[in-house]
Amino acid sequence: TQLLEQSPQFLSIQEGENLTVYCNSSSVFSSLQWYRQEPGEGPVLLVTVVTGGEVKKLKRLTFQFGDARKDSSLHITAAQPGDTGLYLCAGDPKDSNYQLIWGAGTKLIIKP
Amino acid sequence: GAGVSQTPSNKVTEKGKYVELRCDPISGHTALYWYRQSLGQGPEFLIYFQGTGAADDSGLPNDRFFAVRPEGSVSTLKIQRTERGDSAVYLCASRMPGENEQFFGPGTRLTVL
Numbered sequence: 001t002q003l004l005e006q007s008p009q010f011l012s013i014q015e016g017e018n019l020t021v022y023c024n025s026s027s028v029f030s031s032l033q034w035y036r037q038e039p040g041e042g043p044v045l046l047v048t049v050v051t052g053g054e055v056k057k058l059k060r061l062t063f064q065f066g067d068a069r070k071d072s073s074l075h076i077t078a079a080q081p082g083d084t085g086l087y088l089c090a091g092d093p094k095d096s097n098y099q100l101i102w103g104a105g106t107k108l109i110i111k112p
Numbered sequence: 113g114a115g116v117s118q119t120p121s122n123k124v125t126e127k128g129k130y131v132e133l134r135c136d137p138i139s140g141h142t143a144l145y146w147y148r149q150s151l152g153q154g155p156e157f158l159i160y161f162q163g164t165g166a167a168d169d170s171g172l173p174n175d176r177f178f179a180v181r182p183e184g185s186v187s188t189l190k191i192q193r194t195e196r197g198d199s200a201v202y203l204c205a206s207r208m209p210g211e212n213e214q215f216f217g218p219g220t221r222l223t224v225l
Binding site for chain 1: 116143152155156168207212213215216217
């Protein structure tokens with residue numbers, strides 16, 4: 001069974017601090033997606049990483065795909081209250097063309 | 113254009129009752145997914161449709177759960193003899209052919225008393 005483990009499960013920090021969220025697996029993925037979900041809404045895609053070692057930036061968010069395509073990280077610089085939400089990673093297995101493997105999520109709270 | 117819509121947004125029912133949850137995907141999205149999500153957790157896969165057919169229903173927890181998509185567009189998730197453990201947010205997502213991104217609806221919050 002393929003699993004994606006996210007850590008930490010919960011993080012509460014002050015506005016302006018930096019943080020990193022991790023998504024790890026023993027399995028290889030052809031791509032990995034990061035979603036953000038706010039209360040009462042469905043997840044919304046932030047980024048897809050495809051190539052091992054790839055780094056993508058989205059304003060203050062930096063996403064990295066591990067060289068072996070088994071893990072990924074999300075780094076937020078100078079976090080703001082608007083970054084609060086549930087961050088989910090989802091991996092696309094190499095042998096599947098339709099079903100994503102989902103992590104359990106990291107609940108992030110940024111206090112003003 | 114319009115996103116994925118789900119109705120109702122909230123459903124409260126009593127144990128043992130039957131419920132139907134509806135999903136309207138984005139037009140042209142042939143792939144449709146149903147997920148269940150508990151508070152603070154990631155989505156739990158239930159069923160995947162490609163067109164009208166259920167390509168993978170391995171996530172349905174038991175035979176009380178059933179889903180249809182008769183015309184390849186709107187889908188209905190049906191739960192018979194509801195139990196308190198069925199309480200969760202039920203999410204629907206749709207996807208364009210050949211693309212990986214799933215577009216989610218806002219979910220239906222089901223509460224079984």
